[in-house]
Amino acid sequence: MLKTIKSLLLILLCQASIAYGKTQLTVTPPKDEQQRTALEFAKPIANTLITLVNEEYPLYQTLTLTLGGDDGPLFDPEQMQILIPYAFINEVQRRFRSPDAVLEKGVSVQDASRYGLIHVMLHEFGHALVFDHDIPILGKEEDAVDTFATLIMIWHQKTDHAFAAAELFALHDLEVDEFNESDFWGEHSLDAQRYASALCLIYGSDPEKYSNLINEELAGEERESYCQEEFENQSRNWERIIDMARVFKNQMK
Template identity: 25%
Template sequence: MGRFGAGLAGIVLAAVAGVSGCQKPDDAVRTGAGGSGIAIRYETPTGTDRDDAAFLRGRKVVEEAASAVSALVEVDRPISVGVVSCDGEGSSYDPEFTRVEVCYDEVSETRELFRRAGPGRADDDVAAVMLETLYHEMAHALVDVLGLRVRGREEDAADQFAALMLLRGGALGEQRLLAAADAWHLSEVTNEDADDGPDEHSSDGRRAVNHRCYVYGAASGRHRGLVGTDALPAERAKGCAREWSAIRAWWMTALAPRPRAG
């Protein structure tokens, strides 16, 4: 399933950790990132994914995410990131192989989502959404590898880690997280009549509001215009600074270096 739902090619949202149906061509290129055991592998894209693969390579989105995570935390078990043709299956984390899989076709899917909303959305916004996806799936890998005990739903914690990583980038990161929030909002609007069924994730609309709350909580002075609209209800905004502070503190404590055994 794709990242964004049924309004795009008749599919529903699914990026559930541990589920992967992506086909991996034999021809591939290997590269590396950082010193924390994160390795990137670009699989050969199928014909329809070639432009999307070129976009990710050119923008170095995957390398940026791997380098940022490497700079924040060290892991003893290697984590691999496969960039693959998924045929609509959606990005995921597979704990059996400690492998994040990110889908080429989500580039086109995200671009189409923004295109339907109107002109004016740049490829920077598409890259931002792909970064948020990468950080979300890497969060599942860190929970697994580090044996973290997450409070509440792991999918929500993974969204919060994605927000943490983007907001570490200051004003640029704030704009990137807002672009991801816009994508979740557009997905909700596009798929308002879809039957989502049981899901480990929060709704698309809630994920959009959560991301905006985190941006406002981290830098309220730059984002007062968010408050009091559907983007961020005023009642929710009142607690965003406290909420974001708690989320950031939890993740930074959880990722703090651990003494090595022996």
């Protein structure tokens, strides 16, 4: 009898100690005023993202989102860490301040930078989700997690924010004078293509509302006729994956 009670206690203790991994924030102490400003700007964004992913997109392992450092933005699977350097945060703001930046009415440089940064963090979190759940990805993972980031923003009624974030790719693209072999060899699609893919999902989410996004030049390619289907297919696929993560979270409760 005593043995049985001991075994039961052990099982209960083991169950209590099983928990799904949480995403948490760490901060590298800023070294100068610029880094301090970058930290002040990015910290609330990172915290919002962490609250969202801990609630909606659970992981097996603990993930650390680190602001500061020299590398990144990237996801390091060995350390289960997302790195967002201060220099990159400043870079995003610099790009949106450039005269080439086309911002929608009512969207400030700070707003656009915030949305751009959220997209980047969601992209890196997408890599973490794929790695953590060992999700099979057919095609380029970089494209898949770009889609993940844009979809999350659309699903949370932040489609206008997703559009402003996509502008970051367009601004990167403007800085390219010519392509060389390494651009095609790189793991990411070209910035102009990343912009176009985001545009297609945004348009596809509500073709009537976003009809103004497809100008004459784009309309000539007729891609928009597939965008709604692409949005629906990609939404369904990612929802299936996310449901799987939620089932696991409920089992761990």
